Amino acid sequence: MIIDHHNHIWVGEQAGGFLDEGMSVERILREMDVAGVDMAGVCTVAQAINNDYVVEAQNAHPDRLFGFCMINPRLPDAGATLRHYLDKGLKGLKLHPRLHGYQLGDHALLDPLIAICGEYGVPVFSHGGSEENDHPFYFEELARSFPKVRFLLGHMCALNFCDDAIRVAQRNGNIYLDTSTAELFSVKAAIKQVGADRIVMSTDWPGNDFRMELLKIQIAADGNEDVFGKIAGENIRRIMNL
Numbered sequence: 001m002i003i004d005h006h007n008h009i010w011v012g013e014q015a016g017g018f019l020d021e022g023m024s025v026e027r028i029l030r031e032m033d034v035a036g037v038d039m040a041g042v043c044t045v046a047q048a049i050n051n052d053y054v055v056e057a058q059n060a061h062p063d064r065l066f067g068f069c070m071i072n073p074r075l076p077d078a079g080a081t082l083r084h085y086l087d088k089g090l091k092g093l094k095l096h097p098r099l100h101g102y103q104l105g106d107h108a109l110l111d112p113l114i115a116i117c118g119e120y121g122v123p124v125f126s127h128g129g130s131e132e133n134d135h136p137f138y139f140e141e142l143a144r145s146f147p148k149v150r151f152l153l154g155h156m157c158a159l160n161f162c163d164d165a166i167r168v169a170q171r172n173g174n175i176y177l178d179t180s181t182a183e184l185f186s187v188k189a190a191i192k193q194v195g196a197d198r199i200v201m202s203t204d205w206p207g208n209d210f211r212m213e214l215l216k217i218q219i220a221a222d223g224n225e226d227v228f229g230k231i232a233g234e235n236i237r238r239i240m241n242l
């Protein structure tokens with residue numbers, strides 16, 4: 001089963017930017033079919049939070065889509081909002097420290113949300129990039145404070161901090177690396193140094209095409225079906241209880 005955990009859907013709006021063109025449920029399903037992707041994790045974009053659309057998508061296609069709840073922890077009632085959407089069936093927390101203006105290592109801001117994820121037994125998935133807001137060491141900081149919660153490290157903190165992302169994944173069994181944006185070279189290094197059990201397929205659709213990500217993983221797996229199967233679906237199926 002091919003499962004990709006990191007993608008975005010939204011309703012188009014005339015905002016004069018990339019959000020103008022909607023990325024609908026129908027559209028992602030069509031592209032999943034073209035590439036042979038069985039299931040996809042979806043969340044809203046940080047720029048225009050609409051968790052209700054994600055709930056609708058998951059309810060309409062529970063065999064194809066599972067949703068993460070995007071939370072801006074700086075907004076009032078962040079904890080109550082997270083509980084509300086987890087109660088509605090969303091399967092994890094999504095964070096975007098850079099776009100929402102905080103640091104992932106901010107315990108006062110994030111500990112209450114992570115504790116809720118621990119209570120519900122769902123993973124924490126955060127954007128990880130080349131900026132200070134979401135450096136791999138912050139993921140490690142949280143992962144060590146909440147050893148029972150699983151953390152999905154978005155983009156493997158590509159491009160600048162892949163080496164540090166690999167390092168913290170080596171040191172912490174509850175950190176998983178996601179493949180989007182990461183160069184083939186980094187995915188190969190992660191397989192070698194962390195192992196295929198803690199790497200998960202991520203296209204970050206519509207930023208990329210499912211076929212490209214699958215090809216990248218295929219090449220990185222270098223003919224090893226077991227490695228390919230784990231990264232392209234088995235690991236996230238286990239993490240999300242799909």
Ligand SMILES: [Zn+2]
Nearest residue numbers: 006007008204
């Ligand atoms: Zn993304």
